[in-house]
Amino acid sequence: MTIISRKMTTATAGASLVRKMFEEGARLRASLGPDKVFDFSIGNPDLPPPPVFQKTLARLVAEARPGAHGYMPNSGWPEVRAKVAAHLNRTEGAGLKNPFTADQVIMTVGAAGALNIILKAILDPGDEVVTPRPYFMEYNYYADNHGAAIVPAEPGPAFRLNLESIAEKIGPKTRAVLINSPHNPTGVIYRAEELAALGRLLTSAGQRHGRPIFLVSDEPYRKLAYDGLKVPSVFAAYPYSVIGTSFSKDMSVPGERIGYAAINPDLPDHQSLFNAMALANRILGFVNAPSLMQLALADLLEESVDIGLYEQRRNILADGLAGLGYQLTRPEGAFYLFPRSPLANDDDFVNLLKEENILTVPGRGFSLPGYFRICYCLPPDMIKNSLPGFARALAKAKG
Amino acid sequence: MTIISRKMTTATAGASLVRKMFEEGARLRASLGPDKVFDFSIGNPDLPPPPVFQKTLARLVAEARPGAHGYMPNSGWPEVRAKVAAHLNRTEGAGLKNPFTADQVIMTVGAAGALNIILKAILDPGDEVVTPRPYFMEYNYYADNHGAAIVPAEPGPAFRLNLESIAEKIGPKTRAVLINSPHNPTGVIYRAEELAALGRLLTSAGQRHGRPIFLVSDEPYRKLAYDGLKVPSVFAAYPYSVIGTSFSKDMSVPGERIGYAAINPDLPDHQSLFNAMALANRILGFVNAPSLMQLALADLLEESVDIGLYEQRRNILADGLAGLGYQLTRPEGAFYLFPRSPLANDDDFVNLLKEENILTVPGRGFSLPGYFRICYCLPPDMIKNSLPGFARALAKAKG
Numbered sequence: 079m080t081i082i083s084r085k086m087t088t089a090t091a092g093a094s095l096v097r098k099m100f101e102e103g104a105r106l107r108a109s110l111g112p113d114k115v116f117d118f119s120i121g122n123p124d125l126p127p128p129p130v131f132q133k134t135l136a137r138l139v140a141e142a143r144p145g146a147h148g149y150m151p152n153s154g155w156p157e158v159r160a161k162v163a164a165h166l167n168r169t170e171g172a173g174l175k176n177p178f179t180a181d182q183v184i185m186t187v188g189a190a191g192a193l194n195i196i197l198k199a200i201l202d203p204g205d206e207v208v209t210p211r212p213y214f215m216e217y218n219y220y221a222d223n224h225g226a227a228i229v230p231a232e233p234g235p236a237f238r239l240n241l242e243s244i245a246e247k248i249g250p251k252t253r254a255v256l257i258n259s260p261h262n263p264t265g266v267i268y269r270a271e272e273l274a275a276l277g278r279l280l281t282s283a284g285q286r287h288g289r290p291i292f293l294v295s296d297e298p299y300r301k302l303a304y305d306g307l308k309v310p311s312v313f314a315a316y317p318y319s320v321i322g323t324s325f326s327k328d329m330s331v332p333g334e335r336i337g338y339a340a341i342n343p344d345l346p347d348h349q350s351l352f353n354a355m356a357l358a359n360r361i362l363g364f365v366n367a368p369s370l371m372q373l374a375l376a377d378l379l380e381e382s383v384d385i386g387l388y389e390q391r392r393n394i395l396a397d398g399l400a401g402l403g404y405q406l407t408r409p410e411g412a413f414y415l416f417p418r419s420p421l422a423n424d425d426d427f428v429n430l431l432k433e434e435n436i437l438t439v440p441g442r443g444f445s446l447p448g449y450f451r452i453c454y455c456l457p458p459d460m461i462k463n464s465l466p467g468f469a470r471a472l473a474k475a476k477g
Numbered sequence: 478m479t480i481i482s483r484k485m486t487t488a489t490a491g492a493s494l495v496r497k498m499f500e501e502g503a504r505l506r507a508s509l510g511p512d513k514v515f516d517f518s519i520g521n522p523d524l525p526p527p528p529v530f531q532k533t534l535a536r537l538v539a540e541a542r543p544g545a546h547g548y549m550p551n552s553g554w555p556e557v558r559a560k561v562a563a564h565l566n567r568t569e570g571a572g573l574k575n576p577f578t579a580d581q582v583i584m585t586v587g588a589a590g591a592l593n594i595i596l597k598a599i600l601d602p603g604d605e606v607v608t609p610r611p612y613f614m615e616y617n618y619y620a621d622n623h624g625a626a627i628v629p630a631e632p633g634p635a636f637r638l639n640l641e642s643i644a645e646k647i648g649p650k651t652r653a654v655l656i657n658s659p660h661n662p663t664g665v666i667y668r669a670e671e672l673a674a675l676g677r678l679l680t681s682a683g684q685r686h687g688r689p690i691f692l693v694s695d696e697p698y699r700k701l702a703y704d705g706l707k708v709p710s711v712f713a714a715y716p717y718s719v720i721g722t723s724f725s726k727d728m729s730v731p732g733e734r735i736g737y738a739a740i741n742p743d744l745p746d747h748q749s750l751f752n753a754m755a756l757a758n759r760i761l762g763f764v765n766a767p768s769l770m771q772l773a774l775a776d777l778l779e780e781s782v783d784i785g786l787y788e789q790r791r792n793i794l795a796d797g798l799a800g801l802g803y804q805l806t807r808p809e810g811a812f813y814l815f816p817r818s819p820l821a822n823d824d825d826f827v828n829l830l831k832e833e834n835i836l837t838v839p840g841r842g843f844s845l846p847g848y849f850r851i852c853y854c855l856p857p858d859m860i861k862n863s864l865p866g867f868a869r870a871l872a873k874a875k876g
Contacts, residue, residue: 081749147729148521148730150732200485333765347480353492358485363586363761365734368732
């Protein structure tokens with residue numbers, strides 16, 4: 079008999095597959111040396127935080143202002159939220175009737191914390207959240223945390239939004255559509271026209287079902303966009319929109335658990351959603367986002383690591399793999415690439431790559447078998463040195 | 478029609494009563510001046526963090542060690558967890574068969590985060606958690622977050638553990654008993670004999686119901702003990718015990734959301750509980766405890782603010798109120814006092830105190846009407862200056 083809950087017995091059994099893969103990576107590194115193992119399995123930014131982050135942190139610690147480590151409202155420091163609101167007005171305010179204020183911003187324990195307080199605020203047990211495949215499988219837990227369930231929609235060509243499938247999956251229990259752009263694991267960035275069309279779809283579906291359907295946008299990779307692309311905002315596309323984001327990827331501080339949620343200022347009755355999300359922050363056990371990091375990042379909203387370095391890696395990997403004959407959609411942002419598996423069974427191909435000391439994640443780990451995910455948070459030389467292994471694995475698969 | 482979930486519609490309606498009280502405090506301070514309002518309503522430590530905390534933080538920021546702000550295992554930095562384990566062996570290892578190791582420690586987003594990952598790991602929907610009245614009402618949400626419910630037991634004389642009531646409340650759905658020592662809102666510290674008796678009760682109840690009942694101990698006030706008392710450990714009392722704690726109160730850093738959970742090393746199959754709690758940390762959206770604060774506090778495990786300052790306040794307030802004729806149980810720890818309400822209706826008496834610009838919380842806010850809570854996180858002079866107001870309110874109540 080297990081001593082833990084039935085739910086977590088199932089969850090830990092599933093999780094131990096992933097853990098085994100990580101352990102395999104550690105084992106390989108220990109036996110072969112770290113430069114011989116190409117660990118493309120995890121989205122852990124390898125660039126250090128920008129120097130201005132360390133400087134700001136040092137200044138704040140030296141200042142030792144009274145209360146800097148104390149409680150504040152569950153939504154976060156008001157002056158920090160006001161600065162985030164000003165940032166949102168500059169970057170995503172176009173086309174909105176109302177400006178962002180501190181009352182639409184809640185500082186959170188990373189984007190995962192943001193998504194959980196958003197979902198807690200809007201979901202009752204039995205509700206459904208539609209999300210396009212492939213998707214970050216943690217979403218299943220985030221919905222289940224609040225008694226709800228993810229309903230996957232099919233992807234469109236090149237992983238673009240498939241409005242027909244989304245429309246088909248929306249029913250009377252649908253409370254939200256959850257999207258992610260730039261996208262993990264495909265690197266796709268949804269265009270303004272796609273978002274506008276999705277907004278129209280959700281408006282009419284909400285009217286048909288007699289209650290609004292929220293558009294929840296998971297955006298931790300917003301600043302990681304390449305080829306001069308700007309990530310279009312969901313706010314202008316649809317009033318019932320809420321975003322969750324973090325500084326984890328663009329400032330390389332994922333261990334600090336700092337991000338925010340922002341509510342569309344054009345959302346009718348946004349105050350009640352804000353109140354529910356702030357209370358959710360408290361009762362889910364987050365209480366508030368870490369204080370010192372709130373204060374530090376409020377002055378660094380326009381900063382980021384050098385995005386060009388990730389773009390350079392994208393180029394080496396996408397060009398390299400395409401040159402070898404891999405079928406892939408060129409990522410437009412984030413730091414993931416999601417090629418077709420040359421074998422029908424993506425697990426088998428991931429195992430072929432493992433024989434080359436290349437660690438990746440099968441597409442079934444993102445609810446889309448037949449593909450595999452490569453995370454390119456690795457130095458350019460490592461990426462280059464991995465290409466012969468990718469070539470050999472492809473040859474074996476074809477042979 | 479509300480746009481938020483039914484659950485949160487109810488929750489925010491309840492929460493707005495508390496919010497109104499806080500707003501009243503802010504309004505009073507603005508109109509009368511901050512020194513004229515005696516805000517005993519919130520447990521927000523007013524002492525600054527000890528200087529060694531600032532120094533350690535400054536050193537860590539200056540070091541800028543690679544990866545210090547990056548991801549680590551969901552359970553926290555292994556070297557930090559090893560230091561916490563060593564601390565637990567020094568302070569709570571007596572009477573245990575096995576020593577604590579890093580594998581029984583999970584760094585968390587405060588004690589609230591710790592309690593939520595513990596409960597998530599052991600509770601299925603429909604399960605029950607028994608806790609003695611009065612209790613921190615957030616526990617209701619923490620249980621509900623995982624589909625479970627709090628079942629309150631009655632307090633014993635002077636708020637000591639009432640084993641008869643606890644035994645009576647334990648049924649086939651009981652998965653845990655949740656205690657808190659030093660106790661919010663009474664300041665009681667459970668004695669080693671009380672804990673041992675509770676342990677025996679849980680052992681036999683677990684055998685009767687065919688599965689272990691966990692003892693979950695919420696211990697953020699462990700270092701805030703007075704009169705030379707040492708807070709006895711639950712670990713020696715019962716093998717199926719888990720604690721959640723934080724540095725919020727003893728280091729005055731509640732805004733940083735840093736604490737830990739520790740599993741009894743004598744707990745059979747502690748590894749599966751550890752795995753479930755580490756996974757819960759991830760899937761509830763905490764992911765991990767804030768990195769820099771983990772590293773900072775790992776070297777400060779024997780440090781705290783000057784506890785004597787809180788003891789001094791306890792003396793001024795407990796002696797002062799007892800001298801005025803209030804009926805109270807002298808607190809042994811934490812920074813709360815929970816006197817009997819001189820009026821049968823504690824709301825009415827809290828309102829009488831409000832007329833004296835003294836803000837407190839009615840006992841019904843802790844599931845025990847007929848009392849009220851005073852939090853003495855205020856400078857000694859403020860506490861002294863509040864006593865005439867307490868005297869007048871008592872006179873009015875008696876008059």
